[in-house]
Amino acid sequence: MNIVTQCCGIALLIIIAYFYKRQKKVDLRSSRYFGRALMVGLVCLILDVVSVFAIMADRLYGGSIGSPSIVVDIICKLYLIALMFMAYFGFAYTTTLMPVTQHGEIIIQRASFFIYLTGAAVTFVVPIDYYTNGTNITFSFGPSCIVTYLFSFYFLIITFVMVLIYRKRVPWNITISMISWVLCGSLTAGIQFFHPNLLLVGFGTALGLFVLFLELENPVIRIDRTTGLFNLSTFQMYIEDFYKKDLQFSYIYVKIIDDLASTSERYSAIMMSAANYFGNLPHSKTFYDGQSGYIIVFRDPVAASGKAEEINHRAHKFCEEKGINFIEAFETQGRRADSVTEILELLGQLSVNGEYSDSNIIVMTDSMYERLRQERNMAKEVENAIAEDRIEPFFQPIYSTNEDAFTGAEALVRIRREDGSIVPPGMFIPVTEKTGQVTNIGDIMFEKTLDLIKNGGLADLGVKFIDINLSVLQCEDDTLSDRYLQKMREADVPPQMFCFEITETAMIVDRDSLLKNLSAFRAAGCSCSLDDFGNGESNLNYVVDMPINFIKADRSMVTKYTESSRVGLIMDSMIHMAKGLSLKVVAEGVETAEDLNAMENLNIDYIQGFYFSKPLPKDEYITFLKKNKRTA
Known part of the structure; x- marks a missing residue:
């Protein structure tokens, strides 16, 4: 039976799922969609294998070629519907990566899901045929398969178009990865359309998910190797989710200031000690900026307020023991910043523009944001001049x-x-x-x-x-x-x-x-x-x-x-x-x-x-x- 590629795809997705589940992950909307996509991909490949067995069984136990039994008909169509759903889900996953508002994302996904339901209904209603030689070649064909191809290609095309539209507003690796996903699906589907005995579509799906895992969803690439905390790029993606959902958030920023003459061993030990404390704070996510700075993000401003003084006390004690200094900043209204980029710009200027409270904590104020924006506008004016x-x-x-x-x-x-x-x-x-x-x-x-x-x-x-x-x-x-x-x-x-x-x-x-x-x-x-x-x-x-x-x-x-x-x-x-x-x-x-x-x-x-x-x-x-x- 020609199920070797499907089995390889299943094995590949199981390996990806294993490594994906065992690593710690930040709660990103795109990551949740990717986890679901892995499950959908596995179901799709399993149904592909089951459909081959069903066709073979129908052939061996009395079914006639060209007139499949109702059970085989349902199994084969369920596979096609799952395949179409995978194409839809790839598009839905893409929308979570693009710079659209959550409201816009929901509208796009609902409209595309309605189109998927339409395609699934048509696929289920129209007839399906299959062929088997009884040994190593088995495949389905007919109107139901053609409908699946048409709707799946539709989702691949709109995925490609969306990536092209937003290519200048997203990181290059997102653009390359999503184009690779589209190519994997399109090429394998095209080959199978003209050579239906080569059952490559399911494997193409697994290969596309493997590319997405390596480039975008591998938890390891979101982790800073020095501290084991989430890195700065993950912080940007995490905060962008808050902006998309129009949700408020708070954060505490602590920057360790060590002697420039410090050895690399001492520096690493200090960073790890700080990371162990900040990374275990409850009700928060901690990110490392790669330059001795820790950003602790809270969904609840009250929880952040309670932790600011505690962190300040612990940081004072820690820095006295290590003979170093630190800067701590506290922001209760993270959405005051226009974007993640503005947050990072502001954090970079704390030592210059910081406004300190009585407890030596820099409290973010409207005037700090205003100064930052004025300086940014002036820098643009100079650039143009x-x-x-x-x-x-x-x-x-x-x-x-x-x-x-x-x-x-x-x-x-x-x-x-x-x-x-x-x-x-x-x-x-x-x-x-x-x-x-x-x-x-x-x-x-x-x-x-x-x-x-x-x-x-x-x-x-x-x-x-x-x-x-x-x-x-x-x-x-x-x-x-x-x-x-x-x-x-x-x-x-x-x-x-x-x-x-x-x-x-x-x-x-x-x-x-x-x-x-x-x-x-x-x-x-x-x-x-x-x-x-x-x-x-x-x-x-x-x-x-x-x-x-x-x-x-x-x-x-x-x-x-x-x-x-x-x-x-x-x-x-x-x-x-x-x-x-x-x-x-x-x-x-x-x-x-x-x-x-x-x-x-x-x-x-x-x-x-x-x-x-x-x-x-x-x-x-x-x-x-x-x-x-x-x-x-």
Whole structure:
């Protein structure tokens, strides 16, 4: 009898079911459907084998070919109906993986189930025939089989169409796995349709389920190997179920902060100890984010509230014993986030934007979500501005007291909105420093300033240097000086026209890379300056060691110089130190005639501020230079 492939399929599904049942699983809607699909697949294959035996028995014990008994008729049609149900169930399983609402999912499944019932009824009513040679070839055929093929192909086609529609909104492995499922069913059904003696459809179903198990439903792929807890991708799928069902949930997030010098053995032991505790909390599911963070999800906000203080107490004790630290956050209304992605973004920013309670637990608030959304929108605005060339340098003139002329300027970044208005730098610079976009902006500012120096005739207007601000991230780039100096050579612009500004914060981040870049700039003829001196991590040893030409007095010191005797003493000392180190001093934030007179009396070398001019767009800056050019 030709039942070898069916028996192989049954064995394969039994093995899958064994491994599937013995592993711990998170309560996902798709997983429940997959478990049912395994049972349906087994029933389908068993009915396939039983139908072959029934046909053979009918042939051996008095039935006539082409006129099957009522029992054989029912058994064969039950197999066909089960086969059609498997195709329907594959489509229903697919809907649980797609980003549709639960209401939409229910409507789709009910409509498709009605179509299945229609197909099952027609299959049961129309006649069926079969053939057997009495030994190794047995199969059914006729109108009932054709109806089954048509309806099964219908479900395979709409499964394929749904996957194509949502392919950009689901992970690639879901798309590939569901297409593989469709191909397994379609190819084996097509082969059996043209060669009915090859009973491959049942085995094709088992093979498709095997692919789904390996790629999507294998519990092992949902488990983090270090901790034995559910991993981050499983957390995303689990929470998406809450969004689909429009259900509220709560969660507690605990992040362990260990010493960077900790050994891998110590780190693993700490993570396992924490996982053993968090993973055994009742009425919850615990997930590990892969970066020392544990997310404990509760369906009941009351249960979560009761556990937050207990976890905080246990975590304090645990971390004291291990000599480590931790952050704990508590969210009673998980649905305040627009999506799982927003939850993960917020958790990633807790240490920066966290609002702590009296017990040192970060309590999620509406304002935290609002800040996150504002930052995300601004990051998108910056991304679009970069793509659409809306990053502009504005230039604030710098006045030389010795030459009585505007011999320099500072290039300050601005973003022009699509409507022509300007985004204030305070709104986007902190965001770009978090996202890393500041490096792209820095490169754009350099290239546009380089173009102005080359083509704007600045040297003829008395300009001797333009200040370019370097971000912390730029300072950490070992290739920065090589790239910029190469572009100066290609543009035939003398390096002396550039002065690169760093902040005191940049000096303490990656000092080796910073020194390499600044030394290369200085060796090529560029100038370097220390910005906002007196308003950061001031360390005179750093100033002595840095290859700089200028220091810029912080704006707050300039404005308070005439008001505070202490500030006056500090300014006097700073200028004395600068002169002793052969450094030039630039006073920023000079806004009044009183400020100007005070700075000139201190013998400040350069003055910058609104007293002379606000930062100007390129064309207005050129006009300013022409208007204020010193005549011989």
